Amino acid sequence: MTLLSVNLNAVAQLRNRRDLPWPSVTGMARVVLDAGASGITVHPRPDERHIRRTDVFELSALLRADYPRAEFNIEGYPSDDFLALIEAVQPQQVTLVPDDPAQATSDHGWDFAGAHDLLVAVVRQLQRPGRRVSLFCDPDAGEAGARAAKATGADGIELFTGPYGACHDRPEQEEAELAALAGTCRAALALGLRVNAGHDLTLANLPRFQAAVPGVAEVSIGHGITADALLLGFEEATRRYVEILQSR
Numbered sequence: 001m002t003l004l005s006v007n008l009n010a011v012a013q014l015r016n017r018r019d020l021p022w023p024s025v026t027g028m029a030r031v032v033l034d035a036g037a038s039g040i041t042v043h044p045r046p047d048e049r050h051i052r053r054t055d056v057f058e059l060s061a062l063l064r065a066d067y068p069r070a071e072f073n074i075e076g077y078p079s080d081d082f083l084a085l086i087e088a089v090q091p092q093q094v095t096l097v098p099d100d101p102a103q104a105t106s107d108h109g110w111d112f113a114g115a116h117d118l119l120v121a122v123v124r125q126l127q128r129p130g131r132r133v134s135l136f137c138d139p140d141a142g143e144a145g146a147r148a149a150k151a152t153g154a155d156g157i158e159l160f161t162g163p164y165g166a167c168h169d170r171p172e173q174e175e176a177e178l179a180a181l182a183g184t185c186r187a188a189l190a191l192g193l194r195v196n197a198g199h200d201l202t203l204a205n206l207p208r209f210q211a212a213v214p215g216v217a218e219v220s221i222g223h224g225i226t227a228d229a230l231l232l233g234f235e236e237a238t239r240r241y242v243e244i245l246q247s248r
């Protein structure tokens with residue numbers, strides 16, 4: 001069964017429109033965890049345009065106190081500030097993403113070979129019992145990419161599903177995107193890597209992703225589920241995603 005980690009970046013972004021504490025990021029974490037999500041993901045950016053440092057600490061305290069089985073997944077570029085945040089918060093999963101500080105959103109995975117030395121050092125620094133390190137991975141990385149990811153010592157990869165998500169308006173591309181994702185997933189699993197996935201997954205495209213890319217341990221979903229929650233509420237939206245993920 002694939003687990004759902006709900007990304008709360010979009011909730012924080014909405015909250016940040018005002019100097020007011022709502023919608024509450026921790027409050028929404030409670031709702032989605034009570035509705036069946038297995039974990040919470042955040043991708044704090046250096047400009048704090050959505051998740052703030054304070055959110056990361058508050059979420060960590062909430063999970064430790066009230067949801068000890070839930071996993072906290074923190075995503076980001078391994079800057080000194082990011083590494084210090086991980087050291088302070090001690091999440092169960094860290095997902096390293098090759099974003100530069102000005103980037104609007106994540107749009108590519110690591111060049112594992114080019115960033116090999118950096119990744120080896122950071123993975124070694126971050127890994128410890130009870131924590132896994134995952135590396136954001138292009139969908140078409142294939143066997144060579146999976147081998148290069150494995151060579152960094154990371155525990156797993158997170159498949160970048162953005163190009164698949166973009167097929168909402170060019171369905172003729174969808175089969176090719178799914179085939180690329182499935183090939184990289186198979187290669188990574190064969191090497192003993194854990195495979196996560198995320199970016200622009202939705203209620204509409206998740207069932208076909210699930211069917212075509214078996215073996216994914218966890219998906220992190222934020223933008224799509226927040227859009228659904230505007231119509232359905234976060235509780236019902238979470239239930240619908242979990243239902244899809246449990247159906248295989």
Ligand SMILES: CC(=O)[C@@H](O)[C@H](O)COP(=O)(O)O
Nearest residue numbers: 009043075097105106198199
């Ligand atoms: C790595 C990934 O795909 C997501 O974490 C995404 O980068 C979310 O970031 P934004 O919410 O800033 O778009």
Ligand SMILES: NCC(=O)COP(=O)(O)O
Nearest residue numbers: 007198199200220222223
């Ligand atoms: N790692 C991907 C993620 O956390 C959520 O991405 P999105 O659903 O907001 O595109």
